[in-house]
Amino acid sequence: xxxRFVASLLLIYxxxxxxxxxxxxxxxxxxxxxxxxxxxxxxxxxxxxxxxVEEGLARELFVSGVDPEVKPKEFAAEFDVPARLMxxxxxxxxxxxxxRSNAGEAAQWMKENEFSxxxxxxxxxxxxxxxxxxxxxxPEGTVIVRDAVKSSPDLATLYLEYNKLxxxxxxxxxxx
Numbered sequence: 001x002x003x004r005f006v007a008s009l010l011l012i013y014x015x016x017x018x019x020x021x022x023x024x025x026x027x028x029x030x031x032x033x034x035x036x037x038x039x040x041x042x043x044x045x046x047x048x049x050x051x052x053v054e055e056g057l058a059r060e061l062f063v064s065g066v067d068p069e070v071k072p073k074e075f076a077a078e079f080d081v082p083a084r085l086m087x088x089x090x091x092x093x094x095x096x097x098x099x100r101s102n103a104g105e106a107a108q109w110m111k112e113n114e115f116s117x118x119x120x121x122x123x124x125x126x127x128x129x130x131x132x133x134x135x136x137x138x139p140e141g142t143v144i145v146r147d148a149v150k151s152s153p154d155l156a157t158l159y160l161e162y163n164k165l166x167x168x169x170x171x172x173x174x175x176x
Contacts, residue, residue, distance in 0.1 A: 035060045045123060050090075102130070117145070124153075125158055
């Protein structure tokens with residue numbers, strides 16, 4: 001009886017992992033939001049956030065988790081952000097150190113700016129957990145558009161992220 005129960009849990013876990021790995025989210029185009037949020041950490045995220053603002057799909061860009069040593073001019077130079085865009089539309093957040101604190105930092109910024117919709121830009125393998133953390137932290141009723149940056153994660157990255165997703169779901173009280 002116990003062996004069957006353990007085997008069932010293992011099968012659920014394995015099928016969940018397969019579902020997670022095989023159904024990574026895609027990029028979204030054309031949908032307009034008040035703002036775009038980018039947690040630092042993966043290649044292509046910031047470039048996609050800048051692109052969204054330049055295309056007029058969001059008014060402002062918030063980059064969460066920026067190293068406190070990075071100055072706005074250095075950020076602009078590193079990511080080829082035009083000065084006019086940097087001045088009007090880009091805010092750098094220096095407080096976050098992980099996905100959960102990215103969500104908290106972003107939520108505070110959203111409340112201060114009274115935005116009601118946001119495009120979350122992060123790597124495809126990171127999207128499920130990031131969206132879950134952001135949905136938990138952002139003001140109730142905030143519309144979150146998931147805009148994933150395509151990547152080619154290895155099996156170890158997917159395995160680690162799947163386990164982090166399960167841990168986040170448990171800490172938030174399930175379901176995912």
